[in-house]
Amino acid sequence: MMRIFLLQRFSAIALLVFLTLHMIVLHYPPFHIDFDNVLERLENPVWKAIDIAFLFVVLVHALTGVYMVITDLDRLARYRGLITWISVAVGAAAFVYGTQTILAFQAP
Amino acid sequence: MTNVTIRVQRFNPDVDQKPHLDEFQIELTQGKTILDALHEIKEEQDGSVTFRRSCRHAICGSCAMNVNGVNMLVCDAPLKDFVDRRGRVTIRPLPYLPIIKDLVVDRTSFWEQYQRVKPWLLPPDDVPEKEFRMSPDEVKALQDAEHCIMCGACYSACQVVAMSKKYIGPHALLKAFLRVLDPRDSAPGERLTDLDQGDGVFRCHTIFNCIDACPKHLNPTQAIETLRKLVMKRQAFEAARAQRQQSLDQPISVE
Amino acid sequence: MYKTTGFVSFFLRRLTGLALVVYLFLHMWVIGSANAGEEAFNDRLDFFQSDFFKLMEIALLAAVVYHAFDGIRLLIVHYFDVTDQRKSMFYAVFVVSAILTVVGGLPIFLYMLE
Ligand code: FES
Numbered sequence: 001m002m003r004i005f006l007l008q009r010f011s012a013i014a015l016l017v018f019l020t021l022h023m024i025v026l027h028y029p030p031f032h033i034d035f036d037n038v039l040e041r042l043e044n045p046v047w048k049a050i051d052i053a054f055l056f057v058v059l060v061h062a063l064t065g066v067y068m069v070i071t072d073l074d075r076l077a078r079y080r081g082l083i084t085w086i087s088v089a090v091g092a093a094a095f096v097y098g099t100q101t102i103l104a105f106q107a108p
Numbered sequence: 109m110t111n112v113t114i115r116v117q118r119f120n121p122d123v124d125q126k127p128h129l130d131e132f133q134i135e136l137t138q139g140k141t142i143l144d145a146l147h148e149i150k151e152e153q154d155g156s157v158t159f160r161r162s163c164r165h166a167i168c169g170s171c172a173m174n175v176n177g178v179n180m181l182v183c184d185a186p187l188k189d190f191v192d193r194r195g196r197v198t199i200r201p202l203p204y205l206p207i208i209k210d211l212v213v214d215r216t217s218f219w220e221q222y223q224r225v226k227p228w229l230l231p232p233d234d235v236p237e238k239e240f241r242m243s244p245d246e247v248k249a250l251q252d253a254e255h256c257i258m259c260g261a262c263y264s265a266c267q268v269v270a271m272s273k274k275y276i277g278p279h280a281l282l283k284a285f286l287r288v289l290d291p292r293d294s295a296p297g298e299r300l301t302d303l304d305q306g307d308g309v310f311r312c313h314t315i316f317n318c319i320d321a322c323p324k325h326l327n328p329t330q331a332i333e334t335l336r337k338l339v340m341k342r343q344a345f346e347a348a349r350a351q352r353q354q355s356l357d358q359p360i361s362v363e
Numbered sequence: 364m365y366k367t368t369g370f371v372s373f374f375l376r377r378l379t380g381l382a383l384v385v386y387l388f389l390h391m392w393v394i395g396s397a398n399a400g401e402e403a404f405n406d407r408l409d410f411f412q413s414d415f416f417k418l419m420e421i422a423l424l425a426a427v428v429y430h431a432f433d434g435i436r437l438l439i440v441h442y443f444d445v446t447d448q449r450k451s452m453f454y455a456v457f458v459v460s461a462i463l464t465v466v467g468g469l470p471i472f473l474y475m476l477e
Contacts, residue, residue: 002339005310009441012434019427027420028467030474033408035401062384069377071306074272080306094388097395104397177366203365265365267373313376314437315369316449330446337441 004064011061018054035105042105055098063087110136112191114145116157117200119207127207129198130154134187142182142190142197143171146211159211166323169259173211174200179261179321202264217273218263225276225284225299232294236357240292243360253286253331255324262318262328274307278318278328281309285331288338294353297346300339309335368453376433379426386423417475421468428467429460 025041026033041047067087070076076083111133119127132149134140143161150157161171166184173182175190176198190197205213262278263269269277276284284303288296303309309332318328338345396407436456439445445452 001306001308001310002304016431028470030471032412035404058387062387065380066384069381072268072271074274077272077274094391098391101395101397267365267370313373314440315373317365317367317369319446320367327446330444333441
């Protein structure tokens with residue numbers, strides 16, 4: 001339990017940084033987003049790395065959060081083991097999918 | 109002479125499907141507590157009103173109820189302070205616990221969780237010849253947690269308890285805190301391991317209802333935060349405790 | 364129901380948290396269209412940049428900001444002994460996130476009007 005708590009806490013702290021960055025870059029000032037201007041940023045491998053790390057952290061935080069919400073409920077508490085594994089599987093799948101997306105931004 | 113309307117939640121398991129509110133008129137006089145009002149109702153108006161009480165001076169913890177949505181000891185609550193704008197006082201049993209009758213709730217889960225944390229002291233094998241000694245700082249760190257009277261106000265106010273009766277609960281975690289931090293206790297490691305379980309300290313969502321509800325102004329939330337930090341450095345804490353127990357019979361030097 | 368400021372704060376934390384999880388997966392699906400090439404990506408993004416979704420974005424910002432500041436509050440509670448200030452901290456979180464939502468939402472709103 002301590003591990004889940006710490007995962008959630010450290011991912012939260014990391015998210016404070018990543019998410020602020022993410023929102024400033026993509027929304028301020030607001031502009032029309034299309035493939036080209038995303039590509040322009042993501043051509044830089046540093047941005048690719050940042051985005052992949054961001055993806056990882058956000059998934060950790062989201063899934064630990066959902067895990068806590070579910071296991072709070074009396075009735076579902078006995079499926080705790082199963083819920084853990086489902087969370088890990090969903091997280092891994094989403095990470096692979098998201099990473100693919102990030103890497104898909106390649107100059108043709 | 110003013111009258112107040114006391115609304116009491118009634119539930120008789122033999123007759124009622126679900127609880128309902130009954131209204132009683134009570135004269136508001138100086139120094140009358142809510143418990144006095146309940147007594148007056150029981151003696152003069154409706155003998156079937158059922159509630160728990162014993163000491164009537166806020167030390168036995170049996171009269172905890174929910175007045176106008178807030179948990180408190182009714183023997184310690186002046187009636188005049190709780191009359192709302194419409195001249196009413198609403199008394200309900202402690203929320204989230206099974207109702208036995210009227211204002212009496214089933215506290216089984218409360219006591220089960222209390223037992224679970226081993227609320228007693230586990231002293232070291234060799235007890236010092238004279239008395240155990242504790243420094244003023246060590247006593248202060250306990251934050252008066254021994255003042256808890258086990259009334260259940262915090263337990264029934266806790267949102268996490270409302271969702272799961274498997275959660276240890278603020279009352280038992282405060283007691284665990286008292287035992288873990290006590291330098292005379294020789295098993296803080298095992299205690300902390302148990303508190304690390306899925307329904308232990310990390311299940312607390314820092315809602316603070318327990319602090320607001322406590323009639324003794326104790327602070328279970330701070331205790332839980334402290335326990336979390338200790339769980340994170342359990343090994344070091346265990347070693348420090350073993351070290352400390354070498355000198356339990358030594359006089360404390362206070363600068 | 365035991366209603367206190369703490370309960371309201373907890374309820375909002377849960378609500379925004381779950382909403383953000385739903386949004387996260389939606390978001391990943393939307394930009395996931397990049398896997399199918401530039402055109403698919405531009406098409407789907409055009410759809411999600413209409414005025415309606417711009418307005419929803421402000422709601423999203425409110426959720427993110429509230430959740431973030433509530434989290435910061437929890438961090439402060441964990442690392443400092445501030446349980447006595449709990450009430451003022453709740454209100455501080457409400458006020459700060461409201462202000463930031465307005466400040467941050469305004470450029471999006473103005474852009475939408477253009
Ligand atoms: S009657 Fe004993 S605490 Fe109220």
